[in-house]
Amino acid sequence: MPRTSTVLDFKVQGAVILSAYPIHLQLKDRPAVVIGGGKVAERKTRSLLDAGAVITVISPVVTSAIQSWVGEGRVIWKNKTFQRDDVKDAFLIIACTNDRSVNGEVYEACNGRQLVNIADDPEKSTFTVPAVLHRGRLCLSVSTSGASPGLSKQIVERLESEFDESYEEYLEFLFTARKRILGAESDPIRKKQLLSQLLDARFAELTKQREMKERNRLLNRLISEGKLDT
Known part of the structure; x- marks a missing residue:
């Protein structure tokens, strides 16, 4: 069933503007499910690998990079279409297929205790993923609250020269x-x-x-x- 409430970055509710609470999650050994197997899913999976999550990818087709991670034993791949039970034990869920109806099914299957990101529908997400610059222990995150992910990326590119390797x-x-x-x-x-x-x-x-x-x-x-x- 869908979650009862969702707080978004700067979502206007009447005259009140709510801001998302920025946090860094510790995902080591936490179960994460990525629904989708394309380039977006690949980027999300790579970031989850860096965070030490236990990752399952749900998709009939995946990129060569995801296949290589599966071959290395770093990712579990279920070669299938999405079903509700795929997310029942997940701590964190990312739906990033190119089919909005499938992403909507993922949303409906989640409960209010799970962290959920619907890539093409931030209003149904309990978290958004910012643009990030990593320099070892340094992590700089940039978000435009869904207004312009492209601008977030541009800002990170500017920061790369100031905070070099x-x-x-x-x-x-x-x-x-x-x-x-x-x-x-x-x-x-x-x-x-x-x-x-x-x-x-x-x-x-x-x-x-x-x-x-x-x-x-x-x-x-x-x-x-x-x-x-x-």
């Missing part, structure tokens, strides 16, 4: 350095000051320039003396 190493440095500071300093005020200075732009620039020795020297000075070079 060096940010993957930079985030690993920040992760390790933060742990050092938390372990070395017990005073909460001083700890807060050190963590604030850790975000000095020089650390990011030294990482980008691959000047790791100088970056580490600067970090050691910060931890030992509580300040950076002027």
Whole structure:
């Protein structure tokens, strides 16, 4: 049966505009079902694989990429058309076939406790999928609340140059350095000051320039003396 209520990004209800609540889901070992086997389903499946979900794809035909994941044992493929029981045990469901009636059947089969995305009908979805830029631990998500997915993609493309591939190493440095500071300093005020200075732009620039020795020297000075070079 369909869900009793759906909250959408900026859906106008009378004079009230409701905004979706942005979250990052932990999907490791969670059952996810993708209905569809085309390029959209391939993109959704790839993202779910990156998140560690246990994925079942429902479709009579799938792309070569999905077939390769099936061959590697990373995805379960049910070579069939959709039936209601296909989603009964799913935590997360994505319907992305090129048939609106099938996508509608998926919606009708879901219950109010499941996370559901109907690719061609955001008003029947309990979540939308933003455009995303990954740089290691860094994840930047952009959504236009369904107004223009193309614009979301353009914005992410602009962000790619500002947050280049060096940010993957930079985030690993920040992760390790933060742990050092938390372990070395017990005073909460001083700890807060050190963590604030850790975000000095020089650390990011030294990482980008691959000047790791100088970056580490600067970090050691910060931890030992509580300040950076002027």
